[in-house]
Amino acid sequence: MQEGVKSNHIISLLEDRPLGRLSESELATVKAHVAQCAGCLRAYRASEVSTLLLKEHVAREFEPSHFFATRVLARVREQQAAKEGWAFARLWRATGALVSSMAASVAVLAVLTLVIPSESGTQQAAGSVAGLYSVEEVLAQESFQESELTDAQVFNALYGSPGDSEDSDGIPR
């Protein structure tokens, strides 16, 4: 027997289970009690009405409208398109990183190829121009040692070998 019935009030019994699940004896006890207790009678009547309301509530059927399937399919397509768009964006971001790293590599290579050799070329050119006028530098470039130089070697270094730059008369120009 339930505690609610033991204490002569049936409210907790009404709340413990739906009315339809009370046994015959419990229902008889409830009915006997509410015949004498106004508070429990109100609760019992409210429980009965609640049960009826809930039964009517779940009995109502809804049918999908005519365009329901079309709407669902449209949303599925939208979702798929959004998913594909997102996948493309992710691919694009990954490709973008690859492209930018490649561009950076090309830029570094271009700097190495164009700027640095031209600087060393400029230095070489400057050295060769100066060589026309500075005997010491020319001699240093040609790795001559001053003590070993003869006059002929100096002339050769400055004006080239006699065979290259002399006219037929052997006079350097």
Next chain:
Amino acid sequence: MFRFAGRYLKQRELVEEAAQEVFLKAFTELDKYEGRGSLEGWLTRITTNTCLNMLRSSRRRPELTVSDLTQDENTWLESKMLDTANERHQSNERSLVAADLAGRVLDTLSADDRLVLTLIDGEEATVNDVVELTGWSQSKVKVQAFRARRRMRQAVEKLLAGKDETQ
């Protein structure tokens, strides 16, 4: 799915919205279905969770009083007060009135209360059925049902008392 969503949600538009959501979820998460239970059970669980989330996000009515009732709802309640509570009313029209009134009373309850009352008291589901559908513990379902039943009863009792006063 439609029928199931219709038990929790009152308006057709909301039922359609819920059913759409369920279809989309089922479509996108079909790979998560492991085939351990029935597909119907899996869809029912998705429907329950979707409807529960929708109920939780919807605004709750603070209280329903007799003055909020329509004429038809008043008439229906009066007929119940004339000691005809056990009579199953026949006409469809009256059933619709009762269903509307039920929806209005349920609107005053929390989403969890609505769910558990609809399933156990309305659908005659067992506690274990609700455990399986919601993932709640057995004791939570029992306590929730007990309290929900009390709140529903109190709300109806208040309406009946209001009717008594106006008569």
